[in-house]
Amino acid sequence: MKFEIELSSAEGKKKHIVELAQINGMHSVIIDGRLLDADAIQVSPNTVSVILGGQSFEINLSRSAGGKLKLQCGPHEYSAEVMDPRAWRGRNLGALEVAGRQEILAPMPGKVVRLLVAAGDAVESGQGLLVVEAMKMQNEIRSPKSGKVERLLAKEGQNVNAGEVLAWVD
């Protein structure tokens, strides 16, 4: 089976072709055309063990809110978008980003306890926009850019889910 996988890490993102093939009866892996000495097995629902040229790796996987795959390998983290043959064409290229305007998303589920700005206010980059309380800690959500609070969707006392849009800054 052949997969097109876009792997993103702190260093950036890159597309790869990963092929799980059989060569005269032996299973094998080919990445970007290179044949690898690899042995992989799913040891538990969210964990895959990979032995690559004798090196033993353990990777924990989960589906992120965005539908991407989150991968943890010890201290190292990646996110991946996998397109398998079935989904090869006609695939969605990912949600379009609203250029310029920044969506302020709730980083965790919680309760909006205080609004620090109003719609229309001018804000500096790093300035506090609102305070979300979760797990008894007050967390100030700051503006990612200098600009104007275009819309403020969150209200004081409102419960919000992770990833919910709180405000727009342009």
Added chain:
Amino acid sequence: MKFEIELSSAEGKKKHIVELAQINGMHSVIIDGRLLDADAIQVSPNTVSVILGGQSFEINLSRSAGGKLKLQCGPHEYSAEVMDPRAWRGRNLGALEVAGRQEILAPMPGKVVRLLVAAGDAVESGQGLLVVEAMKMQNEIRSPKSGKVERLLAKEGQNVNAGEVLAWVD
């Protein structure tokens, strides 16, 4: 939802009617017509937590080879056969037991290392029939009754699975 459940323990087996019902909006349990103050939740794939009149029980469940449900509650063990409404009629009454004649089953996967009797031999109850090795231990399989070895299906050196018929004693 209503279930007919036959529960077996060391003390014997008994049929019960278990009803997971709703009474004015509240979920509730009715067992054999008795309404119980109960709260149950599946806390992991094979574990259900039940709080019954304030008593907290933790039950581990798995499917036995025979298709019955195995239940462990601390040191106590049960097996259960559940018939839900869908399967209510036309259900299989369980494999018929061959009256008189006893099937000798392999208690675990392993290798038959030695036959101690031959087909046709007369055997005492408790007499060794054959030796199965698993996990480096030699385990002698004994006859459950006095009688005659009607058939001997296992061969020396053969690998057997748990539950596989090794011999018939009549």
Added chain:
Amino acid sequence: MFKKILIANRGEIAVRVLRACRELGIQTVAVYSEVDRASLHVRLAAEAYPIGPAASRDSYLRIDKLMDVAKKSGCDALHPGYGFLAENPALPRACADSGVTFIGPSAEAMEAMGSKTAGKQLARRAEVPTVPGTSEPIEKPEEAQELARSMDYPIVLKAIAGGGGKGMRVVPNDTAFASAWRDAASEALNAFGDPRVFVEKYLPAPRHIEIQIFADSHGRCVSLGERECSIQRRHQKVVEEAPSTVITPDLRRKMGEAAVRLARAGGYVNAGTVEFLVDADLNFYFLEVNTRLQVEHPVTEQVTGLDLVKLQIAIAAGHRLPFAWESITPRGHAMEVRLYAEDPDNNFFPSPGKILARHAPTGPGIRLDEGVYEGWTVPMDYDPLLSKLIAWGNSREETISRLRRALNEYSITGIRTNVGLFRRILSDQEFLRGEIHTNWLDELLARPRPPAPEPHPGTEEAALIAAAVWHSANANGHVPASTDANVGPSRWKMDGRLRQMDHMP
């Protein structure tokens, strides 16, 4: 001894107390809010009763409901754990009214020592050195600001009812005062139902070192030595150890004596902790008394070999302390890290949610006090503490190497945890030399993060392979192997299992 104990708490500490009861042959009763029905402490308890909605003030802070459960289930004692009502004198009073023994100090002792202000007054009387500042709550912000100016900044605002850094704010200068006051008061209100705060001079770069004391009802009071708790983030302890690298036997004795003096002055009985600030010249100042079991009590247990929760229960049952301090010989070194559901890469924002996978370390020198399990959903309603990982070793070096080893084995999928923070702390040269203070961690985090260690060659390929394998096994809703009684091995093991190209090494 008691027959049945009500555990008026949740999470890892409820589990901890429950285990102590089990070992003493005492029955246990747990309580739970609506979102805690599936929590570990409920699963492990012999009895469990619901006490209302998620919000603490409607459940874990409801004394009336706790008393109802105690009566209904026939408990003869109650253990408060830490946090929630543990330092609220109304709880021991309610217990007394219902004929239930409160496992902890008397309401009077709590009042005499519990609040920061009362504790300070007592300390002065007991001739225990204190930090300059007011000891009374101040109602008006203007008044407090006046005082702050007169004392010179930096000052620190602290909640009267405070603990664990909640309702606490350092104020660097006059302009920052107003917002700091607002935050401290509202956080205090949320956390303790009491918005009152007071003002204290702020000591730069002190160590936080605390003394564990135990007093029985027969007049014996002893010190079990110190815990070094200077590694804090936003005044919240995250790493604790014993012994401290700077405490000399002489200083240990002095601090122990001061702590015992204070406890006696307050007529204190049961377990308590006297917190001190220690400056660069090893002068120590009384900070506050925690009239309860501490989160970090396992550190003392690992070096003394004592079970502090069992001792608390025995003392509450009227037993004598079964030892003299002289007979306690601490051994080796212990260190605890607090695993929180929070994201160190994103402002330490809380990260509640479902734990999809979890691999917990075990083995020599490792103790795990946990309140979570795989498949459990961490609620957003409470403190983000998941588990405490405690290591013991013959030396500080061995202890740290064991903690590192355990943290490398520890993985949790589905939510974010602060495991990465400890990797960074435990490899920092200053930390390894023991050169720490209460601001050390915040300063470390303010510094640019050191470049992440190069991933081992092949890590990226391994990740790609894992993604492909996992995708093909799970994409089409396939049930992975280990998760259901009825299905066979995972698809990969069935028909897609990758095998070594050459079978011989």
Added chain:
Amino acid sequence: MFKKILIANRGEIAVRVLRACRELGIQTVAVYSEVDRASLHVRLAAEAYPIGPAASRDSYLRIDKLMDVAKKSGCDALHPGYGFLAENPALPRACADSGVTFIGPSAEAMEAMGSKTAGKQLARRAEVPTVPGTSEPIEKPEEAQELARSMDYPIVLKAIAGGGGKGMRVVPNDTAFASAWRDAASEALNAFGDPRVFVEKYLPAPRHIEIQIFADSHGRCVSLGERECSIQRRHQKVVEEAPSTVITPDLRRKMGEAAVRLARAGGYVNAGTVEFLVDADLNFYFLEVNTRLQVEHPVTEQVTGLDLVKLQIAIAAGHRLPFAWESITPRGHAMEVRLYAEDPDNNFFPSPGKILARHAPTGPGIRLDEGVYEGWTVPMDYDPLLSKLIAWGNSREETISRLRRALNEYSITGIRTNVGLFRRILSDQEFLRGEIHTNWLDELLARPRPPAPEPHPGTEEAALIAAAVWHSANANGHVPASTDANVGPSRWKMDGRLRQMDHMP
């Protein structure tokens, strides 16, 4: 110190050694047979190489393959663990040839002390008391039977290469001799590739007490005290503890000195265990030497605070023993139970298979040395040891109560384990009084089983409810909640969640 160590073993001991290496900053190389690809020791190792099919003789017993892996991966040392090749002199020889340091005694010391017969001869020379019997292997059964008659039954047959009760048979009378001989020889052949056995007088109801010794290459040899290992089933240890309830300080010194005398006579270096039988009058007889780490080594670690595996590595690297025996002060009491995949309710038949669910205990005083995880399939090809549960306490009583508590929390679904056996042992009055001997457990198991404790009222109803809930959640191939990233909470939590009838306590 070494750079990279090959761990020539599997299961919990491979994991144990791997952790010690991690803590010392030494890289680890694991090996695995075809059925062990997903085993814990492979997952945790930095490097792992396949060494062939499931059968030990084709993989874990293949010295040539181990040496290939050692060379290929650049290991400078090898740890054999216990079992497999750990006591086979050919392994240290092969290591020497490949320039790899063997972490254990020299081939010569193994030969001088390892085999029961050689050990006995050495013991006699070192003036260590021994059990009457032959010390040479006997080829002909007839010859052996003659000797047995002359010695008077009962006698015991033991494999020359033996250990762990394998290839060992007690012969009560002459008629039983032939079959016992056959079984012992064939078991010995299977387990060690050496069918030879010898004959020994059988002492009734002795205790099995062993001394842990350590010798460095600089002439220092010390005893780390005893382990009481009398709880055995079919000569297989299942519960071990330290200290022994019958050993006096004086006897401890005598036995320790005898063990050290023996080790010196054999020119022994590294960790070893000298096993003794102790009769009712506290006379001790040399039994055999185990020239390796013991399964039960954690018991000694918990009371001494030492890490025996790290010590083994340090000594192999030429370091001096970092202490004098006088400086070792044992503390408290430790006890280990061996959790096996076997069915105590059905002749202890092995029970390999898939672990569907697993809840492992943690908390104060509990150590778990494990080689398994949820979702793993226990292979049928090896020893059924899954994990070792070790408890520490200030007294034997506290230790037992902690062990009981931990066993109550421990549950494993999908395979059978012997947890129930320990519930029975740990509540037996004779055991609690320490009145045990090597036949005690077999006698206990021969007695009619005491009636099972009445299930708590409601247990049956709870089981019925659980069956209904689980059935409705799983019957139609529904994916349970905690097992997949993609699905929501389990069906029961969604629409079928049962709730308390009355919400108030």
